[in-house]
Amino acid sequence: xxxxxxxxxxxxxxxxxxxxxxxxxxxxxxxxxxxxxxxxxxxxxxxxxxxxxxxxxxxxxxxxxxxxxxxxxxxxxxxxxxxxxxxxxxxxxxxxxxxxxxxxxxxxxxxxxxxxxxxxxxxxxxxxxxxxxxxxxxxxxxxxxxxxxxxxxxxxxxxxxxxxxxxxxxxxxxxxx
Amino acid sequence: xxxxxxxxxxxxxxxxxxxxxxxxxxxxxxxxxxxxxxxxxxxxxxxxxxxxxxxxxxxxxxxxxxxxxxxxxxxxxxxxxxxxxxxxxxxxxxxxxxxxxxxxxxxxxxxxxxxxxxxxxxxxxxxxxxxxxxxxxxxxxxxxxxxxxxxxxxxxxxxxxxxxxxxxxxxxxxxxxxxxxxxxxxxxxxxxxxxxxxxxxxx
Numbered sequence: 001x002x003x004x005x006x007x008x009x010x011x012x013x014x015x016x017x018x019x020x021x022x023x024x025x026x027x028x029x030x031x032x033x034x035x036x037x038x039x040x041x042x043x044x045x046x047x048x049x050x051x052x053x054x055x056x057x058x059x060x061x062x063x064x065x066x067x068x069x070x071x072x073x074x075x076x077x078x079x080x081x082x083x084x085x086x087x088x089x090x091x092x093x094x095x096x097x098x099x100x101x102x103x104x105x106x107x108x109x110x111x112x113x114x115x116x117x118x119x120x121x122x123x124x125x126x127x128x129x130x131x132x133x134x135x136x137x138x139x140x141x142x143x144x145x146x147x148x149x150x151x152x153x154x155x156x157x158x159x160x161x162x163x164x165x166x167x168x169x170x171x172x173x174x175x176x177x
Numbered sequence: 178x179x180x181x182x183x184x185x186x187x188x189x190x191x192x193x194x195x196x197x198x199x200x201x202x203x204x205x206x207x208x209x210x211x212x213x214x215x216x217x218x219x220x221x222x223x224x225x226x227x228x229x230x231x232x233x234x235x236x237x238x239x240x241x242x243x244x245x246x247x248x249x250x251x252x253x254x255x256x257x258x259x260x261x262x263x264x265x266x267x268x269x270x271x272x273x274x275x276x277x278x279x280x281x282x283x284x285x286x287x288x289x290x291x292x293x294x295x296x297x298x299x300x301x302x303x304x305x306x307x308x309x310x311x312x313x314x315x316x317x318x319x320x321x322x323x324x325x326x327x328x329x330x331x332x333x334x335x336x337x338x339x340x341x342x343x344x345x346x347x348x349x350x351x352x353x354x355x356x357x358x359x360x361x362x363x364x365x366x367x368x369x370x371x372x373x374x375x376x377x378x379x380x
Contacts, residue, residue, distance in 0.1 A: 132362030
């Protein structure tokens, strides 16, 4: 891909990430303002499909970064991939089979992934968290992407994990309901 | 209504991805792969890789490699046993620690803190056009970097010969090009001042 295409791609994903975070805030406000039943009625079965869509776009997006654009994932990138890639499969199966129990399998992954993304973002913001020197092979403190001066790859991943977590935590029925 | 929202969101995202793919296929531009690299010649023995955790650096006292290289404007820059103590600073354009280190060091130099009897050189290494802040020459020019720069090659020959394990990486050499000290990481101007004193003491 040309550098201009990469910039466009980065900007597109950054906007998606910001929209995801905005949606997360909106969904949380709606849930706590209107109550659980109203939240469950808002999206219905679509909540798991939406969560899957986010996981699928995040998975595809990260694969484009490594396999097409040839960014090399660092250690923390791999941990986030370990959390996100199974979500794309687990949520798809759960959505197709309409099994609400999928939230119990997926939430630990999305919450764990969100924590790793936050740590990775902090490492990029405060490189000293990774030590005083850069590993020449592939440091996690290096920012391959930096849209609007603050949206990096772990930011985008974190936004994905957060919106998936909000959808699964508050917009999917529990097994007992 | 819920499925309609999902279909709309999915459709918009899918359409945007297709448009992006089309643009990327249509708009390929060639990037000069040689930008940011040099063709330095290194002679002498390779130093052991620097181990910051070791109690003592085994390279201290060993003869350092001699380098004949050039900056991005093809001005020759050499590191040799010229009778003058010197400090060699290895920098990577994408490394946040190097990006933090360069401005204060340049300000320190601008204030005239480098003594006349010690030379400071830099090596732009680990260059990668896919990583941020590329090419290194643009970054260093923006920072007003006045230290002579050797552009390392694509496999990091100069860095490897000095045993670089991370950036920024400082190597202090005496006038006979023997290693006085090596240190990796941000040390700031206070640390650089100490290295200068060590270089002067080594002669």
